[in-house]
Amino acid sequence: MTGQKDKNLTELPAAAGNDRRPAIVDVWAQIVTPRMASRPWMEPLLRWIGSSVESAVATPHSTLQAMDAAGVDIALLSAWYGPEGDLISNAEVADQIATAPERFRGLASADLNDPMKAVREIRRWVDGKRFVGVRMVPWLWGLPPNDRRYYPIYAACIDAGVPFCTQIGHTGPLRRSETGRLIPYLEEVLLDFPELTVIGGHVGFPWIDELTTLAIKFPNFYVDTSAYALNRLPEAFVRWMKGPGAGRVMFGTNWPMLSPQRCLDGLPSLHLNDEQQDAFLGLIARRVFGL
Numbered sequence: 001m002t003g004q005k006d007k008n009l010t011e012l013p014a015a016a017g018n019d020r021r022p023a024i025v026d027v028w029a030q031i032v033t034p035r036m037a038s039r040p041w042m043e044p045l046l047r048w049i050g051s052s053v054e055s056a057v058a059t060p061h062s063t064l065q066a067m068d069a070a071g072v073d074i075a076l077l078s079a080w081y082g083p084e085g086d087l088i089s090n091a092e093v094a095d096q097i098a099t100a101p102e103r104f105r106g107l108a109s110a111d112l113n114d115p116m117k118a119v120r121e122i123r124r125w126v127d128g129k130r131f132v133g134v135r136m137v138p139w140l141w142g143l144p145p146n147d148r149r150y151y152p153i154y155a156a157c158i159d160a161g162v163p164f165c166t167q168i169g170h171t172g173p174l175r176r177s178e179t180g181r182l183i184p185y186l187e188e189v190l191l192d193f194p195e196l197t198v199i200g201g202h203v204g205f206p207w208i209d210e211l212t213t214l215a216i217k218f219p220n221f222y223v224d225t226s227a228y229a230l231n232r233l234p235e236a237f238v239r240w241m242k243g244p245g246a247g248r249v250m251f252g253t254n255w256p257m258l259s260p261q262r263c264l265d266g267l268p269s270l271h272l273n274d275e276q277q278d279a280f281l282g283l284i285a286r287r288v289f290g291l
Contacts, residue, residue, distance in 0.1 A: 022277060022278040022281045022282050022283070023073045023074075023281075023282045023283075023286070024070070024071055024072045024073050024074075024251065024260075024264075024281045024282050025072070025073065025074045025075075025076070025250070025251065025281070025282040025285040025286060025289075025291065026067070026072050026074070026075040026076065026251060026252055026253050026255065026260060027076050027165075027199070027201075027224045027226070027250045027251065027252045027285050027289070028076065028078065028165075028201050028202075028224055028226035028227075028252035028253060028254050028255075029063065029075040029076060029077055029078065029252075029253055029254070029255040029256075030058075030077055030078045030080065030088055030254075030255070030256075031058045031059065031060060031063055031077055031088070031092075031093075031096050031256075032056050032057050032058050032088070032256055033057065033087060033088050033092065034057050035087060036080060036087035036088055037056040037057050039084075039087070040174070041173040041174045041175055042056070042173060043174070044172070044173060044174045046257075056256055056257065057256075058255065058256040060096050060099040060100060060104070061099075062256070063075065063077075063096075063104075063255065063256070064100055064103060066255060066256070066259050066260055066261070067103065067260055069259075069260070069261050070259070070260035070261040070263075070264050071264075072260045073103070073282070074103055074104070074105060074282075074291060075103065075104055075105075075255065076104075076105050076106070076107050076132065076133070076285075076289070077093050077096050077097065077104050077105070077106050077107070078093070078106075078107040078109065078135045078165075079092070079093045079106065079107065079108055079109040079135070080109055080135075080137070080140070081109040081110055081111050081112075081136075082137075082140040082141060083113065083140075083141060083142075085111075086109075086111075088109075090106070090108050090109065090110075090121065090124075090125045090131075093106040093107075093108070093131075094106065094125070094130065094131075097130050101130070105130060105131070105132045105289070105291065106125070106130055106131040106132070107131065107132070107133045107134060107135040107165055108121065108122055108125040108126050108131045108133075108134050108135075109134065109135055109136060110122055110134075110136075110153065112136070112141055112143065112147075112149045112150065112153070113149070115149055115151075115152040115153075116152070118152065118153055118156075119152050119153070119155075119156045122134055122153065122156040122157070122160065123156065123159075123160070126156075126157075126160045126162055128160065128161060128162060128290055131162075132162055132163075132289040132290060132291065133157075133162045133163045133164070133165050133199075133289060134153060134156070134157050134160075134162060134163075134164050134165065135164075135165040135166065135201075136150065136153060136164070136165075136166055137166065137167050138166060138167060138179035138180060138185075139167065139171040139173065139175040139176060139177070139179045139180060140175070141179075142175070142176065142179065143179065144178070144179045144181070144185035145166055145179075145185050145186050145189050146184070146185045146186070146188040146189055146192075150189070151192075154189065154192075154193045154196050155193075157196060157197075158193065158195045158196055161290075162197075162289075162290075163196075163197040163198065163199050163222075163288055163289065164196055164197065164198050164199070165198075165199045165201060166186070166198065166199070166200060166201065167180055167200070167201050167202050168180050168181075168182055168186065168200035168201065168202060168203070168204040168207075168211070168223070169200075169202050169203055169204040169205045169206070169207060170205060170206060172227065180202075180204075180207075181207055181210070182200070182204060182207050182210040182211060182213075182214055183207075183210045183213065183214070186198065186200065186214065187214060187217075190214065190217075190218045190220070190221060194220070195220075196220065197220045197221075197222070197288060198218075198220065198221050198222070199222045199223070199224060199250070199288070200221070200222070200223045200224070201223075201224045201226045201227070201252060201254075202224075202226055202227040202228075202254070203223065203225060203226075203227070203228055203233065203234065203237055204223060204237070205234050205237065208234060208236040208237055208240060211223065211237075211240065211245075212240055212244050212245070215240070215244050215245050215248050216244055221248070222248050222249070222250060222284070222288060223241075223245065223248060223249050223250070224249070224250040224251065224252035225249065225250070225251055225252055225263070226252030226253055226254040226258075227252075227253075227254040227257065227258065228258075228263070229258065229262050229263050229265065229266050230263055230264065230265075230266035230267050230269065230270055231265070231266025231269040232266065233266075233270070238270060241270075241280070242272075242276070246276070247279060247284065248284075249280055249284070250280065250284050250285045250288070251263075251264075251280055251281050251282070251285070
């Protein structure tokens with residue numbers, strides 16, 4: 001990526017009421033399908049955020065409206081695959097991207113129960129242009145990320161030159177939280193695959209000390225703030241992102257569970273300087289995902 005290209009990416013029209021506006025990338029979003037929203041494990045999550053099955057189902061149009069309301073430039077839309085099959089298929093994400101290819105990119109997923117089919121699925125969809133990464137959610141599978149079934153996925157990500165995105169910390173839906181623990185599970189992956197870039201979504205609470213350890217130890221480990229309004233981030237996490245975690249944290253929402261506007265309303269509470277804010281809101285994501 002050239003310096004001129006980097007400069008152009010950030011020279012966007014200023015948002016109303018602001019003298020300057022960084023280019024914002026939402027690294028965790030999904031256009032939820034009715035079959036995903038109706039899963040029984042979604043009920044406690046929807047109750048937690050005060051939502052309903054109907055409002056959890058999104059469309060490309062409603063997603064773009066929410067992005068525009070908050071000044072978000074690009075959203076990474078995730079496919080979801082679990083033991084019950086695809087909840088949002090890679091083909092559906094490709095169709096979503098096609099509605100607004102300048103605004104949407106994709107994160108592919110696959111069936112862990114058939115590792116070679118999963119590798120072929122990643123090779124089919126992940127081109128580094130439309131699909132710029134892979135996401136697997138451990139609590140959905142009930143398998144921590146050091147399980148052998150993930151390892152072909154990690155190798156496929158390295159071959160494709162894209163990040164592996166996952167979830168860290170406690171689980172909001174009605175599933176076990178242990179799979180989101182960073183040490184020993186994710187640490188073993190980072191040790192076994194030093195070439196793999198890993199992005200842990202959903203902050204990592206309550207294991208912030210483990211988060212700090214991994215960030216210091218592994219330069220290829222990043223975190224996103226999805227599933228949190230920024231004013232609700234744990235204090236220990238905010239201290240970490242300004243200290244050992246500087247340059248490692250990306251903005252995410254978990255749309256449509258949380259809207260970009262609701263997340264960004266708390267941005268002033270972080271007291272970031274201009275450089276820190278630009279990096280957090282988009283520059284790190286653009287570099288890591290090759291946008």
